[in-house]
Amino acid sequence: MKYEHLPYNKNLRQNAVKLRKNMTKQEKHLWYDFLKDYPIKIYKQKVILNYIVDFYCASAKLAIELDGSQHYDGQEDYNAARTEALNGMGITVIRFSNLEIDTNFKGVCEYIDLTIQKQKEN
Numbered sequence: 671m672k673y674e675h676l677p678y679n680k681n682l683r684q685n686a687v688k689l690r691k692n693m694t695k696q697e698k699h700l701w702y703d704f705l706k707d708y709p710i711k712i713y714k715q716k717v718i719l720n721y722i723v724d725f726y727c728a729s730a731k732l733a734i735e736l737d738g739s740q741h742y743d744g745q746e747d748y749n750a751a752r753t754e755a756l757n758g759m760g761i762t763v764i765r766f767s768n769l770e771i772d773t774n775f776k777g778v779c780e781y782i783d784l785t786i787q788k789q790k791e792n
Contacts, residue, residue, distance in 0.1 A: 676728075676759070678717040686722045689715040696736050696771040697724060704779045705734075710786060718761070721752050726761075730789035734782060735765045762789060 693701065693714070705712045705725055716726035718733070725734040733756055737749075753763045764785055766778050 676718050679720045680717075682717045682720070682722055686715040686717050689722060694736070694738060694768070696738070696768040699771055699775065700725070700734075700736065700778070703775070704782070708783075708786075710790075718759070719755055721756070723756070723763075727786055727789075730786040731761045732786060732789050733761050733763045735763060736768060736771060737765055738768045 697714075701714055705714075710727060710729055712734075713726045713728070714724065716723050716733075718726065723733040724736050726732070727734070749765075756763050762785070764782070770778055
């Protein structure tokens with residue numbers, strides 16, 4: 671399967687590696703209990719453009735973001751610009767709050783799976 675090369679800021683690679691090693695509790699839960707063994711390759715802390723997305727499924731062009739409280743404290747404009755830039759590259763962005771991971775993990779996993787299947791059909 672051929673994947674196109676995504677533009678990225680190479681200066682963010684080191685930060686992405688650090689983020690991979692220091693995932694939040696909710697990121698670890700989603701990664702180790704669902705995404706790591708998902709039948710389609712998913713990357714964690716993927717650098718795209720000038721951003722680092724939490725999880726990325728290249729074959730579905732899907733970015734999965736987990737938002738803790740820091741994402742709601744004045745970050746709305748940044749998140750909107752980031753989503754718009756990624757959408758402009760044909761990447762769909764889905765977001766979940768840490769609370770959703772903690773209280774509705776099964777539902778989050780089902781939504782991710784359905785979204786990946788739908789994106790792959792297009």
